Amino acid sequence: MDLQLADIEDPDARISIEPENIPLQHRPSISIRAKVAVSFSLFFILSFTVTGWSYWILTKLENKIEFLEIADNYMVEIQQARRFEKNYLLYHTGLPDALEHLKTADAILTQNSDKVENILGKNYFQTMVSLMSEYHGQLALLGNVKNNAGKEAIVPSLRELGSRMVSLGEEFVEKERNSATRMFLLAKRVPLYFMSALFILMLFVLTFLTRQLLLTLNRFMEYTKRIGEGDFSPILPVRKYKDEFTKLAEAFNSMIRELDHKHKVLLESHKLRAIGTLVAGVAHELNNPLNNTLLTASVLNECFPTLSEEEKMEMINDVINETERAQRVVKNLLDFAREGETEIAPLEIGKIVEDSTRLVANQVRFAKVDLKLDCEANLPRIHGDEQKLKQVFVNLLLNAVDALPPGGQIHIHIKKDKPQGYVLVTVHDNGPGIPEHIQARIFDPFFTTKGQGKGTGLGLSVSRGIIKKLGGYITLASSSGQGTMFTVALPITESPSEIMSK
């Protein structure tokens, strides 16, 4: 029983060690099928043992009862023999009867010598047989002796042998009766013991097997939720051994890989769309410095002889400045559009948000929206991918611009959330807000409130995927009428010196 209890606690203890670090292929394989088979085998073995034991004890009881019958018969014969012995001594009759009964008793003993020997043991049996033959000898001697003096000499030893024989027989009968009673008691209790053992085994199977199955199923349900939210990190089974769930986890992982790949394609296509939106603004942004350069160069060309040195220098400087301005515009867009693998690096969040606001500057201006950026000083660096983060902020800003009427305001605030180890970027607009009934769905892929052909419904879903992958989170805190506020939290990178100083 103790052993089984220990078995119940053991698997839990194994789980709490958290053996995730052991590679999957090195873990032993214990399938659910094997566990079920072992449980049933245990049931079977237990039933088999109990049945076998019952059969054995009943056989033993049967033998004992048989022996008791023999012993009773034997005792009756001995006692009869002794009665006739007394009669003979008193009235000098019945000696042949005594001898006859002794003979019968001897016959009973010899006929059942196997059983009796089996139960009493060889020594006792021999003692009994020798006692009886000695008694028989003495009794026969008594018959032959005619004078009273000779009889008086034999009688004490005869009585002594007789009483020893009887008391020995009674002793064994008593002993065997007690033993039979004990066995009956045991035979009565066995079904109770069996029931208790069965109950404990059932409890063990229920708590261990069922609970484990349910817990694992729950865990898998959480995985699907997590994957649904765009977290594509692979599953690492927590169990120390392999089973059917391990195969399920492997299937999940291959699904996650596929989803991750598809998600990357989606990310790229969403970026292309954002670039498309930005290009319209950038064209304008580019046309202004180009126009300034062309006008300046044309005037320089037309009026060259009449211009003073000072004016010429100013114009040349204007040409240089405006060309550089065009270069910056192009570079900013290229930085955003450049295709590349995710490069995680410590980044200055302020600069990234600023670049993002510059990218959408034209959209902001066209929509006649006011954009304000507040950045706390001495912000720690964050952990992330520059391009992808810009994609997130550009998306949030474009959404805000789309939602705002002319004269609306966008307020970006960057601050530390040191105890949590995050930097928070809040993008707040004072637009109409997001109605409560759709708030739960805004992060769903392909969900859009914009008209057909205007929004893909991917922006926020993709953004959430990006931020989750960087170990951060993006949440909505919006109420109709007060505008919309998104918070992006990104984990702070600890520089080696900061780690050293700890």
Place this chain on the structure above:
Amino acid sequence: MPEQPLKIMVIDDENIVGKRLKPALEKTGDIVETFEDGEKALARFNEDPFDIVITDIRMEKIDGIEILERILATSGRTKVIIITGYATVETAREALSKGAFDFIAKPFKPSDLRAVIERASKEPRP
């Protein structure tokens, strides 16, 4: 060269545009005033109407289309030329349907603009 100098107003929030167009247009003897702020330009226009107004469409405070509408409402003889870096067929059509004389896309040369001004000074308003 026209007998009487034209009064030309240039509105663009890019200050280099005004700075360069002023001497380039004044070469032909016309009078040019430049503004970066649409509101100030309209206030000036209300004091003293101009013959030709050249305005950018996309500006921060007040956009070119609004300037066009308000100027045409104030003065019937003024011709408005729209310039913009964000040239789409829709904006051009909108500007022209609202009574703009012509539409020039950035970047342009001073001579391009002068040609349009030349036409505007001769042709009656559409």
